[in-house]
């Protein structure tokens with residue numbers, strides 16, 4: 001049996017340290033906005049090279065709070081990728097704004113910077129590129145189009161913790177970077193969690209107010225806010241794992257590079273260039289034989305999955321608003337993509353078994 005992710009092996013390798021951190025957090029009884037939260041925010045800001053980092057209750061909330069802090073609201077449009085998890089677009093809608101989907105690059109599966117300008121209208125307020133599967137989006141042209149049109153740049157880094165472009169971490173290239181600590185993410189906690197990296201003190205301050213009931217001073221409320229805080233227990237777990245994130249990500253890269261070496265002649269393997277460091281939240285390939293491969297893998301008790309089978313403009317919830325939207329690259333990729341098991345602790349032996357099974361499926 002080879003699963004998509006294996007959280008248990010990682011937990012067991014860190015068990016004594018994580019158990020102690022959790023028990024210490026419980027003993028301290030400072031469960032909400034406690035010392036681990038403050039320390040984790042500081043440690044994460046330092047790791048990312050971000051001026052500020054503010055934690056919150058989930059990656060979805062990180063996007064929502066970032067969009068609100070950016071002053072985006074009803075009547076505004078936000079440009080994003082159609083090939084992402086629904087939360088990216090949901091958060092835009094929570095703020096009362098409208099997502100505008102721009103087609104993706106066929107190699108990176110990230111928003112195609114060359115198509116952004118044509119989607120800009122007088123209502124456009126921001127662009128949210130997603131660093132999908134751990135592959136950094138092509139940020140230089142996205143940054144320049146945002147600068148030219150005075151648009152805010154908010155990065156969806158839910159899948160890209162630790163991914164860098166020319167040594168600069170994703171989440172520090174725009175004004176705001178939104179991270180998720182959902183258990184299966186590259187840096188995952190043991191429940192829900194999220195964080196926003198902020199370029200300015202003003203944005204960080206506004207997000208701190210929003211995550212805590214619109215309050216800067218206790219029982220003084222300047223606006224309608226939310227209850228969206230990271231638990232101290234989760235922060236304690238994340239602090240243990242943050243110290244290992246580079247090892248986790250290099251483990252993922254080892255697995256991915258072995259897959260690519262073994263599979264490059266039979267499927268279209270993930271693209272990598274020298275600009276960005278891909279951290280392989282998912283190992284996603286393209287093939288016309290998806291059903292055949294997935295059936296053969298399942299027969300051998302090897303998991304695989306389709307991320308994502310339906311681009312957002314084709315989802316029931318957006319289909320009506322997007323009847324005239326035609327995004328052929330996203331649609332083509334969604335029809336041919338599939339993801340293989342990838343986690344830091346995956347053995348080379350397991351990778352070889354998966355690759356061998358795929359090759360067997362293809363020879364029939």
Ligand SMILES: *Cc1c(COP(=O)(O)O)cnc(C)c1O
Pocket residue numbers: 058059060061084085087088130156158159180181182192193194
């Ligand atoms: C996981 C994910 C989110 C949402 O994060 P949660 O912590 O599950 O709320 C947002 N965007 C992308 C691209 C994701 O993969």
